[in-house]
Amino acid sequence: MELASVYYLLFIIYFTKFGACDSKFEHISDCVYARILERKPGTDWLTFKCNEVDHEQDIFLQDKFHCSYHPVNHSEYAFYPGTIKFENCRFNQIHIDFFAKFPNIHTFNISDIELETLQIGTFSGAKILTNLFVANNQLSEIQSGVFFAAKNLEVADFACNNIKSVDTFAFKDAKILETLNLSQNAITKLDEYMFVDLINLKELNLSHNKINEFDFSALPMNLMILDLSNNNISNLERTFTKIAKLKHLNLAFNPLANLNIGAFAKVPYLEYLNLRQTHLSAIPLATFSHQQKLVSLDLSENYLKKLDFKMFELILPDLESLHLNGNRLKDLHGFASELFPQLHVFDIRGNNFNCSYLLQFMKSISSEKLHIPVAPETIKTGDTHVQGIKCKSRDEVMELQNHDNVTEGDEATEGHEATEGPTQDIQLHGNDMKDNGAKSTRECHNSLYLIIAGIAFISSIFFYCYGLFKIFGQLKSNNLVPEVSIPHEMISERPMMLNI
Template sequence: MKDLLFAVCLLAGLALTNSVQASDWRAVCLKLCKCEIRPWFSPSSMYNAAPTVDCNDLGLLSLPERLPSDTQVLLSQANSIAKIESPLDYLVNLTEVDLSRNNISSLSDVYLGHLPQLLSLHLEENWLSSLHDNCLENFPNLQELYVNHNLLSLISAEAFRGLNKLLRLHLNSNQLRAIRTEWFQDLFQLEILMIGENPITRIQDMNFKPLINLRSLVLTRMNLTEIPDSALFGLDKLESVSFYDNMFPKVPQAALRQVRNLKFLDLNKNPIERIQRGDFVDMIHLKELGINSMPELVSIDSFAVHNLPELTKIEATNNPRLSFIHPNAFSKLPKLESLMLNSNALRALHHVMVESLPNLQEVSMHSNPIYCDCVIRWINMNKTKVRFMDPDALLCAGPSEFEGRLVRHVHFREMADICLPLISPESLPDQVNLGAGNSVSLHCRAFGDPEPEIYWVTPSGEKILPQMFTKKYHLHPEGTFDINGITENEAGQYTCVAHNLIGADMRSVSVVVNGYYPLPVNESLQIQVKGIEPHLVRISWVQPKGSLVSNIKWSTTSQQPSLQFTAHVLSDVKTFNLTHLQPLMQYEVCVEIKDLQSRYLKNCINVSTTEVSIGKTDDGIRDGLIIGIIALLLIVSAVFCSFICMLWRSDHLYRKLRNQQSALLPSHIKPI
């Protein structure tokens, strides 16, 4: 009987509890929020079907007074909540609270009670300006904290004290001006830190040293221009780093080499001008490299990406000035499969580079101004198994006879075996404005076959060769020209000349210093005749300073149709021999010079070759006659000697035969 009475009381109690709980659900879920079972993933990516209360975007000024007791996830985004005064510690299963996009300005106004089971707290897009010491002490097991897109300018040294289980911390898009190592003293389990989009002036040495388990570091949009060599030291588990949209002028290679297990590197949208030799070397675990959307990137130099045994993908796309990739830029990359180079300013892709990548499977080269000449003829020679992505967007931009045609439709036999150098117009600006005392690097790159050599000509006409180093100028082997400590005396037009055995290409840059640029000087071109012979005329000229000889032309004026000839010479040639001319013929000889102000100077002279000298003709005839007589005497002597020799041999043979006959006859018979 007692057992029956106990059972009845138990059932009545459960019914009453269910009735109260149902009442709670009706009060909250039917009138205000949505209550349902939804998929939920924990910070460690464990799946669960979680009772969820969704109060998003209802214009609430406060949370509902009473929530279902089994609530695990509470969503209250996009409301107008500024304070929370009623604790939630009665929700013993509560693991996630989302209060993003509200009007919270201080964590002291948010009293959620002691929630040891809370794993995720979202406070992004509020009005928080500071985090004070121990402000999160009621959430000792917190694994995810989102306070991004607030107004945080102050974080106390012990704001995150006790959060030794935190895995993910988002501090990005705030007003922080410095990173303090003290913040991270208790965060030794942290795996992901996002702190980009803050006006932090610089990263300090060992800033992240306590984060020994950090796997991903995001430092985007911080206007960083450099990072100390030891800034990432000790982060042995770090696998992913993003420096997206900063102001790095060059690759922070020394700092990156401290990250031993780096797998993914994002340097996209930085004003890096060159990927230089040694920038990405010996990163033995790197798998993917992103160097996209760099507005100033001109070239990837030789051995810039070297000895990366695990690298599978390189993305270098949407770089409007990237016009040159050295044939040896990518070396010892045995696992590279994908090479993304579309939407750049590339004129060509050298076959040596592709052949050096044994596992390469696909290349994206579309939306580049491909110049269909000897350098890229290998693409259509069926010598590679590499697949070119989107081939219908891979078009020839030149020469004019191929312009607009699909690269794959131009037969390799239509392209020359060797070709002139070609300097990409995107590699050099038309004009550079500098202040006195500043320095500048001008990057000139050229494709051609044979591979071209590069030198520069200064406004004064000085020729700067590779590896030359002066107080003002230095020319690197790749073609980068450094001007140091510039003054108004160095203002003017600088010209890059790329040349090989076939010819030359050139491009000029106007350098303005403190608004000063030298006015062009009206100088004339003087031609002098140094010698005239029947078949040769030797000319010389004095050219204005800072000029480049374009070509020399000569043609007959006393013969119809006129015979015309052209020779291309470089700036250091000031004397030229016109050969294979005809005697007693008048020629017009013109020298055309392109100066550094892009003007053409031209001067022409008329000159007549001399006749062949009669004296020299008689001497020639006499010499020929003497030689003929001597030859005739030698022939006669040879014939005479041969005749004497034949006579002697005949007599000798006759005597021998007579002796033999005498020996054969009987003794009583004597020869007649």
């Protein structure tokens, strides 16, 4: 009985900690006010906390707050918040007159409040709003006129929603917007006129969407960082004609398959280019002939069998990291340290190198200057490798040569199974252009708490039944449970027959 009580108590603790804390409420019950600078508008932080009980009338006392925590006396507790956020709150929409009560807000964090819609004119009163965070909500669209009069907005984060469409004039008045994050949504296409007024946009994150067509010529000319990774873009026919200032470009995890020679001709200032897992089987000569400022190039996890390094001669003097891991390369023809005087990281894991060739190659390079990542934990007993990099034995090389007789169409269907498992054996250690789906500052889903709560719940049911059994046993042992006797005449002496 005592054991059952203990487990029941543990269940209550688990439920309170992992279940109840995930509950959200529609009523503001408390607030926390933090003063940064003495009586200077816009420098204080205000956090609203929601619960079952509505205390809004007690919190908002004319021009003063009544919070459970505050740094100053109530008589001096005036309105100076500049940053507002919410905890455990659930609001389907934000009242249009919200900013009339908080004229000094420059940072508004309404992430993770189950927001479903933004009304037209929601931010019309946000005269000095510069940072807006609306991530981890349930928005399905961004309507026209939402940012009417929000002329000072610089950062807008809409990551991890369910946005399918963005109206052409959604950001019409946000002319000084510099950072726009629309990652991890369900966008399939963006209107080319959407960016007309975003003349100061410098960073655009559209990763983890469903975009299959994209007009790069419509992007603002001052754009410097563009993330289109994890989409369905299959070609770069509409090249980057107007964004000559672009420095970071992430196209990873798109089914590009082919690159035309002039794909990157209009972006000469490009420093970071990520083409990881874009189904590339060849790199045309002079593809990177205009990228003399390139610092990091990621060509990992593709279908490259050959790569002539002479195509890079006198082209990439500033290149510091080159990632070729997870391809089908048999050699590194033409590679020489002199081609890349600044190269520090050269990742060649997970290719089809002959062990004899790989041994000679490793001896020919300067290990003091050049770092070649290895993954010793992936080396198993019996694996052939050179300094921690897997390679093919003579028999394996013969098998690969026979395998190369398959048609290109067959190769396309094989995917990455023909390589040495790039997603398992290859670490992306040293990549400068990381996948920005992870960059988004927060995860969209977390099921750990639910799993723990579920286990605790099942355990509690088991031990509750166990407790009832123990109670019944104790009652019976103390003769507190009446015994039921059956009259002798009701017991048949004949064996029971089952009629089937």
